[in-house]
Amino acid sequence: MRDDQIRVLIAKPGLDGHDRGAKVIARALRDAGFEVIYTGIRQTPQMIAAAALQEDVDVVGLSILSGAHMTLCPKVVELLHAQGQEDVLVLLGGIIPDEDAAELKAAGVHAVFGPGTSSSEIIAFIRAAMAGG
Amino acid sequence: MPKSAPTQQLIDGLLEGDRLALARAISRVEDDAAEAARIVRGVFAQTGRAHLIGVTGSPGTGKSTLVSALAERYRAQELTVGVLAVDPTSPFSGGALLGDRVRMTGHSGDAGVFIRSMATRRGTGGLARASADAMLLLDAGGFDRVIVETVGAGQAEIEIASVADTVVVVEAPGLGDEVQAIKAGLLEIADIFAVNKADRKGAGRTVAALEMMLETGGAAAQAVLHHGQRMEMEAAASETDAEEGWPIPVLETVAVSGGGVDQLRDALERHWAWLEGSGARSAREGRRLGHMLQTLVQAEVLARMERTLLPGLRSDLVEGMMRRQIDPYSAAAEMVKKLSG
Ligand code: B12
Ligand SMILES: Nc1nc2c(ncn2[C@@H]2O[C@H](COP(=O)(O)OP(=O)(O)OP(=O)(O)O)[C@@H](O)[C@H]2O)c(=O)[nH]1
Numbered sequence: 476m477r478d479d480q481i482r483v484l485i486a487k488p489g490l491d492g493h494d495r496g497a498k499v500i501a502r503a504l505r506d507a508g509f510e511v512i513y514t515g516i517r518q519t520p521q522m523i524a525a526a527a528l529q530e531d532v533d534v535v536g537l538s539i540l541s542g543a544h545m546t547l548c549p550k551v552v553e554l555l556h557a558q559g560q561e562d563v564l565v566l567l568g569g570i571i572p573d574e575d576a577a578e579l580k581a582a583g584v585h586a587v588f589g590p591g592t593s594s595s596e597i598i599a600f601i602r603a604a605m606a607g608g
Numbered sequence: 609m610p611k612s613a614p615t616q617q618l619i620d621g622l623l624e625g626d627r628l629a630l631a632r633a634i635s636r637v638e639d640d641a642a643e644a645a646r647i648v649r650g651v652f653a654q655t656g657r658a659h660l661i662g663v664t665g666s667p668g669t670g671k672s673t674l675v676s677a678l679a680e681r682y683r684a685q686e687l688t689v690g691v692l693a694v695d696p697t698s699p700f701s702g703g704a705l706l707g708d709r710v711r712m713t714g715h716s717g718d719a720g721v722f723i724r725s726m727a728t729r730r731g732t733g734g735l736a737r738a739s740a741d742a743m744l745l746l747d748a749g750g751f752d753r754v755i756v757e758t759v760g761a762g763q764a765e766i767e768i769a770s771v772a773d774t775v776v777v778v779e780a781p782g783l784g785d786e787v788q789a790i791k792a793g794l795l796e797i798a799d800i801f802a803v804n805k806a807d808r809k810g811a812g813r814t815v816a817a818l819e820m821m822l823e824t825g826g827a828a829a830q831a832v833l834h835h836g837q838r839m840e841m842e843a844a845a846s847e848t849d850a851e852e853g854w855p856i857p858v859l860e861t862v863a864v865s866g867g868g869v870d871q872l873r874d875a876l877e878r879h880w881a882w883l884e885g886s887g888a889r890s891a892r893e894g895r896r897l898g899h900m901l902q903t904l905v906q907a908e909v910l911a912r913m914e915r916t917l918l919p920g921l922r923s924d925l926v927e928g929m930m931r932r933q934i935d936p937y938s939a940a941a942e943m944v945k946k947l948s949g
């Protein structure tokens with residue numbers, strides 16, 4: 476018997492407490508049939524990378540509303556790559572200006588989802604990416 | 609190391625202490641029964657070293673917080689710790705929200721602690737089917753202590769007793785009627801009780817209630833629990849007979865501040881030494897491996913039945929049962945006969 480369960484880490488790096496978006500997405504992904512590991516608030520990039528490794532996730536989802544995305548995201552991507560997880564899909568949500576989103580995508584973030592994104596859009600994106608699309 | 613790394617590379621890696629290899633091996637074991645067989649075959653000779661500790665108890669009693677604090681106390685003695693935290697799969701979506709990690713922060717810079725969340729998927733009894741295999745992998749990965757947190761348990765979730773050397777049952781004050789809150793099944797499997805949230809009032813009463821039950825013994829405790837409605841738990845009772853000599857401690861802990869956690873660790877170490885010294889360790893290991901064998905045989909027999917006999921014979925027999933031409937027991941015997949023939 477084979478399962479191909481998709482495992483997703485939802486992490487909220489930074490020092491602020493804006494965790495609503497992360498929790499909404501975590502629940503939506505659970506309801507879509509994913510296994511979601513939620514780490515809670517105030518995670519450093521090191522903590523996120525360690526969790527991603529131990530949990531062997533397929534997707535790392537970061538939620539950042541604090542404005543600190545330009546320092547936090549590239550650091551997470553760099554740590555994931557350094558520990559041999561180049562194949563992890565990295566998603567970012569929260570308050571991210573368009574020009575920053577473009578730069579982060581160049582730095583290895585696969586997609587950025589701003590306020591008002593529907594869960595079904597995010598779910599469809601993950602499914603397509605996991606299917607090799 | 610890519611997701612698709614060859615199985616042998618994962619086995620070699622995890623035996624050498626490569627944590628990504630370990631993590632990926634656990635996923636394979638969860639996802640694929642054939643891979644589970646290969647990987648366990650590759651590591652089994654290197655298992656049997658770790659102290660396997662089960663932590664169970666009602667939802668929200670502080671199991672995750674306590675496991676994290678305990679890991680920290682083990683680290684203070686330079687013992688390495690692998691944690692498996694099990695949470696339920698949603699029966700509706702097949703997805704799961706695994707939140708135990710939220711209470712287990714503070715170990716991220718430490719290579720001596722490895723925390724893995726696991727969804728129950730189709731498992732029953734408070735664990736996943738892959739839990740026992742994952743414990744073997746953590747053991748083979750070199751961790752001195754392997755701690756498994758079950759899903760928030762009721763009296764039916766006692767599978768942990770079949771996979772752990774030592775079972776810690778976590779209770780907390782204020783769960784309503786103290787005596788009622790202590791679930792019958794959990795009482796029977798505890799080697800150590802931790803009354804957590806001892807900073808809250810009522811902890812003393814919970815401790816007293818537990819101690820009273822332990823003094824009056826298993827059967828009497830059942831009578832207390834069920835208001836005279838006696839419940840027979842013969843298997844559990846005879847097991848306690850064989851393991852006399854371990855006085856079950858009832859400890860107060862405050863997991864959030866670390867209070868009492870040294871004492872819990874010491875009690876665990878004492879139990880581990882007692883298991884070894886009394887011969888109970890090998891008795892339990894025998895039971896554990898026997899249980900594993902039985903589970904695997906059942907799964908294999910079922911799988912073979914599905915592969916070879918379905919749908920033909922099965923639907924014929926069900927039809928016969930519906931017409932009352934054959935009873936369920938004879939139908940089952942018929943299928944089993946076909947299997948062995
Ligand atoms: C609610 C809120 C709060 C609440 C937070 C409650 C909580 N537990 O989350 C409270 C009142 C506590 C709060 C406090 C503060 N806030 Co505030 N807050 C907001 C507000 C109004 C809404 C955020 C929200 O919850 N939205 C609802 C959720 C569902 O949407 P979302 O998070 O955007 O998520 C969606 C997408 O972004 C995406 N998504 C999000 N995460 C992820 C992750 C993944 C993996 C994916 C795929 C998608 C995804 O999908 C979601 C669904 O569409 C925003 C303004 C805004 N319009 O966003 C300000 C805002 C975020 N806050 C702000 C500030 C400044 C603060 C304070 C510092 C204010 C102060 N001076 O005290 C404090 C910080 C306190 C602290 N220590 O954290 C600023 C941040 C400015 C910046 N980025 O530079 C904002 C942008 C307001 C503003 N325009 O100035 N805040
Ligand atoms: N006051 C107090 N609160 C505690 C203590 N230990 C844990 N908690 C709190 O109790 C809540 C539940 O803790 P968890 O560790 O998540 O409990 P759990 O048993 O793992 O929960 P489930 O896995 O959901 O069954 C959290 O808010 C903890 O902070 C304690 O000793 N005292």
Ligand SMILES: [Mg+2]
Binds near residue numbers: 672673
């Ligand atoms: Mg927990």
